[in-house]
Amino acid sequence: MTLALQGTRHATRSWSRSLRQEHAMQQEPSETPQQDKQEEAASGSPQAAQHAFTDINLAPGDRLQIYALNHADRTRHICRMVGYLEGASLLVTTPTHKGARIDYRENDLVIVQAFSRNSAYAFKCSVERVCRLPFDYMHLSFPERVEGNVIRKATRxxxxxxxxxxxxxxxxxxxxxxxxxxxxxxxxxxxxxxxxxxxxxxxxxxxxxxxxxxxxxxxxxxxxxxxxxxxxxxxxxxxxxxxxxxxxxxxxxxxxxxxxxxxxx
Missing domain, CATH: 2.40.10.220 (predicted glycosyltransferase like domains)
Structure with a gap:
């Protein structure tokens, strides 16, 4: 499979790296007010710089936050990147909460957020396929635009x-x-x-x-x-x-x- 999950042979190393990201991302979902309008950060925020998806330097096992724009509470959930085929699809594990699989459906519009090195990134994509075997995972559309902010040492x-x-x-x-x-x-x-x-x-x-x-x-x-x-x-x-x-x-x-x-x- 050409997808090769963009670096599966490096998965062991990436899983250990993802553990070092624990301080920057939640293990449980977090809720924020709808007034936050977070989706604007992934679709034209004047404060965010444009990046290529590869600039994030994600590897299999890295943790991401995801939420669906059509979910009423827009609760953020944690998932992990499985892999990607550039220009075609991004694969992520289906989020769970307290052991239960979160109900994401095909065509859901989602915001995905990532923290890598000294930058925070966000991008918008859609759920293309929800899969159950051999584990719960989702195919997301490959992001056309990624926006990010550099986090300075004393960022306020x-x-x-x-x-x-x-x-x-x-x-x-x-x-x-x-x-x-x-x-x-x-x-x-x-x-x-x-x-x-x-x-x-x-x-x-x-x-x-x-x-x-x-x-x-x-x-x-x-x-x-x-x-x-x-x-x-x-x-x-x-x-x-x-x-x-x-x-x-x-x-x-x-x-x-x-x-x-x-x-x-």
């Missing part, structure tokens, strides 16, 4: 996260909102005065990653402060953040980019 994404902020030396904590976040810092909006440039504060906030709630606590330095409307805005840089918590934040940012490509700051 827009999100709304409640945080407690207090002066490093003394003072009661106040509730503020993180408006954008990276693995190295954040933009915080607060009605209260949190301090001046160069002063230190303590942050404590919760995030959800892979359906697990995690508490992040960090010392931070105010890099800039400005008044905008009826609120104060502070750009802060995390200091002394443990490596494991920094990795959690980086994973959160990667995952958010995959799910919300238009949230890049």
């Amino acid at each position: 994404v827009r999100m709304q996260v409640e945080t407690r902020v207090s002066a490093e030396k003394a003072g009661d904590a106040v509730i503020a909102t993180i408006e954008n976040l990276s693995s190295t810092g954040a933009l915080i909006r607060s009605n209260a005065d949190l301090g001046a440039k160069g002063e230190a504060v303590k942050l404590a906030f919760r995030i959800e990653l892979h359906d697990v709630t995690r508490e992040i606590e960090s010392r931070a330095i105010i890099l800039n402060a400005r008044r905008e409307g009826d609120a104060n805005h502070y750009g802060v840089e995390f200091r002394d953040l443990p490596p494991d918590e920094r990795m959690i934040l980086r994973s959160l940012v990667y995952q958010h980019i995959i799910e919300h490509p238009r949230s890049l700051v």
Whole structure:
């Protein structure tokens, strides 16, 4: 079979590589609001660069996220690439959730998302055939256009996260909102005065990653402060953040980019 699954002889190596991608993609499906309009990222987002499918450097066993535009909740599911024949078809495993096969049907229009090296990619295709033997897999139309965003080391994404902020030396904590976040810092909006440039504060906030709630606590330095409307805005840089918590934040940012490509700051 000429398809040869584009590198099946390298499958063992690609499966081990896919395990290293676990930090960037969910094991369970995630749900995002319909207002996200994610499909725009795969069909003309002005922020995304055009790429060839081969630029993604996918190999058999690599993990992808997929969801159907005609599914009411547009829940994202995890599948794995089986192989592809350039210009003809892309083969992926049929997603499952809690042991049950997800109902994808022929002619479903789907968005597929991938994370590779330092970029997040998305493309649109259709389900051409749903197969059951020798395992559950699907033939997708070969993507005509792939769009991607480069993820910089300190890439920031827009999100709304409640945080407690207090002066490093003394003072009661106040509730503020993180408006954008990276693995190295954040933009915080607060009605209260949190301090001046160069002063230190303590942050404590919760995030959800892979359906697990995690508490992040960090010392931070105010890099800039400005008044905008009826609120104060502070750009802060995390200091002394443990490596494991920094990795959690980086994973959160990667995952958010995959799910919300238009949230890049």
